[in-house]
Amino acid sequence: xxxxxxxxxxxxxxxxxxxxxxxxxxxxxxxxxxxxxxxxxxxxxxxxxxxxxxxxxxxxxxxxxxxxxxxxxxxxxxxxxxxxxxxxxxxxxxxxxxxxxxxxxxxxxxxxxxxxxxxxxxxxxxxxxxxxxxxxxxxxxxxxxxxxxxxxxxxxxxxxxxxxxxxxxxxxxxxxxxxxxxxxxxxxxxxxxxxxx
Ligand SMILES: [Zn+2]
Numbered sequence: 001x002x003x004x005x006x007x008x009x010x011x012x013x014x015x016x017x018x019x020x021x022x023x024x025x026x027x028x029x030x031x032x033x034x035x036x037x038x039x040x041x042x043x044x045x046x047x048x049x050x051x052x053x054x055x056x057x058x059x060x061x062x063x064x065x066x067x068x069x070x071x072x073x074x075x076x077x078x079x080x081x082x083x084x085x086x087x088x089x090x091x092x093x094x095x096x097x098x099x100x101x102x103x104x105x106x107x108x109x110x111x112x113x114x115x116x117x118x119x120x121x122x123x124x125x126x127x128x129x130x131x132x133x134x135x136x137x138x139x140x141x142x143x144x145x146x147x148x149x150x151x152x153x154x155x156x157x158x159x160x161x162x163x164x165x166x167x168x169x170x171x172x173x174x175x176x177x178x179x180x181x182x183x184x185x186x187x188x189x190x191x192x193x194x195x196x197x
Contacts (some may be wrong), residue, residue: 005047013190016183020176022171025051027071027114029113031057034056041187049167071109076109077101095133096165098134144157145184164184
């Protein structure tokens, strides 16, 4: 077992770790079903980007989650599409995102829900404080390179890709995030080789 990526020797993904210093801090909320999933991309994201915090859970203790969101005085923004249909599920509409917040990445915390689409909505429902966060929405994304998991919609990206594109759009040096996407392609190719024919 590799102590860094927590995978068995031959499946170790540490060769794909691309260390990148970020102004924006990542807070990755990982659904428990993703923790042991070999195809999951969030750990590679977490190991590559600094600063980054990753915690596993579905329904978080509200005070603990609020503390993680506000830690260090950063402004939390949820990386999540606007989903008006979710109002009928009892999910409150998000507040508007103040564009000024995006101009100072060092004061920003990008909150990322690492789960399938269904489970991510459940996590939103179960953690009302996430509903109170303004959302950062990706627009006009290229098709996903995530060939190892079935996507539910053509524009649905892996957690790593979604975060990389968001950082590209927010960061003052967008080009450097391409390295993370290139490493992700290597990770995907490795997973494909390990899938039994
Ligand atoms: Zn490893």
